[in-house]
Amino acid sequence: MAEHGPVIAQQMFFSEPLPLRSGAVLADYTLVYETHGTLNADKSNAVLVCHALNASHHVAGVDERGQTGWWDNLIGPGKPLDTGRFFVIGVNNPGSCFGSTGPMSINPAHADSGRVYGADFPVVTVEDWVDAQLRLIDRLGITQLAAVMGGSLGGMQALAWTLRHPARLRHCIAVATAPNLSAQNIAFNEVARRAIITDPDFHGGHFYEHGVLPKRGLRVARMIGHITYLSDDAMEQKFGRELRSAELGYSTQEIEFQIESYLRHQGDKFSEYFDANTYLLITRALDYFDPALAFGGNLAQAFAAARAQNFLIVSFTTDWRFSPARSREIVKALVDNRIAVSYAEIAAPHGHDAFLLDDARYHNVMRATFERIHNDVRTT
Amino acid sequence: MSERRELKLIGEMVPLGSRVLDLGCGNGELLQWLQQQRGCSGYGIEIDDTQVHACMQRGVNVIQRNLEEGLALFDDRSFDVVLQLQTLQHLRNTSNMLRETARVGRIGIVSFPNFAHWPNRLRVAGGRMPVTKALPYEWHDTPNIRVGTYADFEVLARKSGLQVVDSFGIQDGRVVRRWPNLRASVAVFKFERQ
Numbered sequence: 321m322a323e324h325g326p327v328i329a330q331q332m333f334f335s336e337p338l339p340l341r342s343g344a345v346l347a348d349y350t351l352v353y354e355t356h357g358t359l360n361a362d363k364s365n366a367v368l369v370c371h372a373l374n375a376s377h378h379v380a381g382v383d384e385r386g387q388t389g390w391w392d393n394l395i396g397p398g399k400p401l402d403t404g405r406f407f408v409i410g411v412n413n414p415g416s417c418f419g420s421t422g423p424m425s426i427n428p429a430h431a432d433s434g435r436v437y438g439a440d441f442p443v444v445t446v447e448d449w450v451d452a453q454l455r456l457i458d459r460l461g462i463t464q465l466a467a468v469m470g471g472s473l474g475g476m477q478a479l480a481w482t483l484r485h486p487a488r489l490r491h492c493i494a495v496a497t498a499p500n501l502s503a504q505n506i507a508f509n510e511v512a513r514r515a516i517i518t519d520p521d522f523h524g525g526h527f528y529e530h531g532v533l534p535k536r537g538l539r540v541a542r543m544i545g546h547i548t549y550l551s552d553d554a555m556e557q558k559f560g561r562e563l564r565s566a567e568l569g570y571s572t573q574e575i576e577f578q579i580e581s582y583l584r585h586q587g588d589k590f591s592e593y594f595d596a597n598t599y600l601l602i603t604r605a606l607d608y609f610d611p612a613l614a615f616g617g618n619l620a621q622a623f624a625a626a627r628a629q630n631f632l633i634v635s636f637t638t639d640w641r642f643s644p645a646r647s648r649e650i651v652k653a654l655v656d657n658r659i660a661v662s663y664a665e666i667a668a669p670h671g672h673d674a675f676l677l678d679d680a681r682y683h684n685v686m687r688a689t690f691e692r693i694h695n696d697v698r699t700t
Numbered sequence: 701m702s703e704r705r706e707l708k709l710i711g712e713m714v715p716l717g718s719r720v721l722d723l724g725c726g727n728g729e730l731l732q733w734l735q736q737q738r739g740c741s742g743y744g745i746e747i748d749d750t751q752v753h754a755c756m757q758r759g760v761n762v763i764q765r766n767l768e769e770g771l772a773l774f775d776d777r778s779f780d781v782v783l784q785l786q787t788l789q790h791l792r793n794t795s796n797m798l799r800e801t802a803r804v805g806r807i808g809i810v811s812f813p814n815f816a817h818w819p820n821r822l823r824v825a826g827g828r829m830p831v832t833k834a835l836p837y838e839w840h841d842t843p844n845i846r847v848g849t850y851a852d853f854e855v856l857a858r859k860s861g862l863q864v865v866d867s868f869g870i871q872d873g874r875v876v877r878r879w880p881n882l883r884a885s886v887a888v889f890k891f892e893r894q
Contacts, residue, residue: 630761648773651773655743655763655773655774655778656775656778658719658741660741660761661743661763662755662756662761662762662763663762663764663765664752664764666749667749681749681753684753685752685753685756688753688756688757689756692759695759
């Protein structure tokens with residue numbers, strides 16, 4: 321809150337086509353981003369923050385609409401990622417729906433009719449996002465980032481940075497993430513996608529021109545997603561078998577239990593602001609991420625490319641969507657390559673969502689790590 | 701500070717520039733010293749949140765892990781030296797842990813409180829469990845689930861297929877090589893896999 325005035329999002333346009341992993345090309349694109357703090361004279365104190373499924377460039381502070389950034393408890397003046405020391409960049413990825421070029425942008429192939437991409441937006445991968453982010457970093461005149469940080473899908477981007485552009489960062493912080501999705505994870509994503517695609521209002525992804533939104537699909541997608549972000553215990557603690565009214569209604573369609581009310585509320589909220597095509601694109605990017613694939617499944621070989629001097633990997637004991645075992649696979653691949661890594665396994669009760677919460681042990685680890693990064697940046 | 705001297709005594713057994721794995725590394729003091737004074741690199745393993753945080757504050761690479769779950773993170777012979785200082789007495793599966801230590805390191809160095817130190821023997825002869833600097837806990841609230849002696853370890857090492865290449869006692873920060881089982885409160889063993 322010590323920031324002066326609202327955080328203002330900025331835009332950067334890139335006219336050079338972005339070649340994508342699929343072989344397709346993004347003709348041109350705009351990235352929306354926000355920055356906090358001041359870039360120092362030798363441009364060595366920049367930290368890039370990568371967002372996960374439903375977040376955006378708005379990482380901290382309060383924006384013009386009065387909304388607080390999604391990682392505000394971690395990023396800000398005096399916070400673990402101290403914007404008094406670091407220049408923090410939050411960027412919205414292409415394909416997302418918070419201002420950067422995405423399915424709701426005008427398709428240059430149909431510029432005359434003003435038709436938006438919709439389902440024709442090319443499939444983007446974690447690696448494509450990293451390449452798009454790199455161009456922003458280039459444009460900002462930053463040769464080497466002090467750190468790239470992300471949680472969940474954002475953590476995958478942080479990892480991908482160390483594999484694709486190892487000379488361009490010094491530290492990688494990957495929280496509550498995985499070296500790839502498990503079959504169960506892909507299964508959850510597929511249920512969410514089917515909910516959207518089979519919504520009669522989806523129209524094969526070209527619903528915009530029909531003047532409708534596949535909100536029913538989005539709601540169900542969000543509901544299933546939300547279940548996987550919470551631990552069983554956290555849900556039990558928060559809702560248990562609590563009823564909405566004093567008496568059972570003996571209805572199969574009305575809300576009986578508080579958990580139903582909560583999930584429906586989350587689904588409703590989400591369907592108001594999130595784009596259906598973006599949901600499909602981002603869950604696919606999650607599914608496809610698999611840096612070991614090109615090395616016959618050998619993750620250690622994949623990480624031989626990682627020259628980032630220091631890694632911090634963090635997991636949460638009750639996170640069953642991105643479990644500690646998956647983080648330990650990353651740690652092992654780094655250790656096998658003799659890469660500097662620290663690993664914290666935080667005993668937090670909240671499940672996957674813990675990475676967004678301000679558990680003291682977790683934030684202590686983050687603070688100590690950024691202290692180290694700060695010293696590292698100062699001494700070079 | 702005899703604890704500090706004890707750390708340094710053991711630290712000096714680690715060859716310059718070694719890759720070190722420190723099992724139960726505590727606040728990372730020794731690893732930091734090894735990095736700064738002996739050009740070593742490597743990782744500490746620690747279970748406790750506060751200690752993990754302390755390591756990070758020192759700039760020591762630490763991996764939060766319960767040693768009881770083994771060392772599957774590490775390949776055979778991936779470290780020059782594996783340290784296991786004042787850790788053994790807290791572990792359930794002592795023998796397995798020693799074998800794992802010998803598997804991932806070319807050299808293992810272990811230290812633990814020697815229960816056969818003469819004041820302990822006197823205390824037990826007098827009918828009470830010892831409470832000393834090396835064994836500072838009352839019998840009912842000790843975190844040490846294993847108590848053994850210098851001589852006991854020689855037997856276990858043989859049974860576990862370890863080749864002891866050096867061993868001595870430490871008392872008041874000094875090396876004890878004569879009758880260490882009687883004269884030293886801390887036992888130190890350096891070993892290799894046979």
